[in-house]
Amino acid sequence: MENMLDEITEHAPDGKKVEERNEFQLACCQFVVAHKKFCKIDLSVRIDMSANADGWFAALKQRYATEERVWELFCSGFETVQMTRLYLSFRDHLLRGESLKPNA
Numbered sequence: 001m002e003n004m005l006d007e008i009t010e011h012a013p014d015g016k017k018v019e020e021r022n023e024f025q026l027a028c029c030q031f032v033v034a035h036k037k038f039c040k041i042d043l044s045v046r047i048d049m050s051a052n053a054d055g056w057f058a059a060l061k062q063r064y065a066t067e068e069r070v071w072e073l074f075c076s077g078f079e080t081v082q083m084t085r086l087y088l089s090f091r092d093h094l095l096r097g098e099s100l101k102p103n104a
Helices: 002-006 023-047 056-075 081-096
Strands: none
Touching: 023 056, 023 081, 056 081
16 A cells, blocks of 8 residues: 555646655755765764864765755744754654654
């Protein structure tokens, strides 16, 4: 049943097919990749003092920029305490690779 739902395509009001990966999904994927890249560089620099740290700050900036984009798309201008808490929960699930589908 779950596989059947994954294959449903969305259509815009004008009948045209909506892209398979919308902007939010793409932003989430980019954030996860940037986060993992930064964590890998950060860990190697912290463990081995002789490790090359050239890309550390660039990776940090990329992680920040991608997370900021996810935050903007997630909140859509509604930046409240409740929205922040909801975002942090979403972020934790996203970074742990857990399912983001609601379970009833």
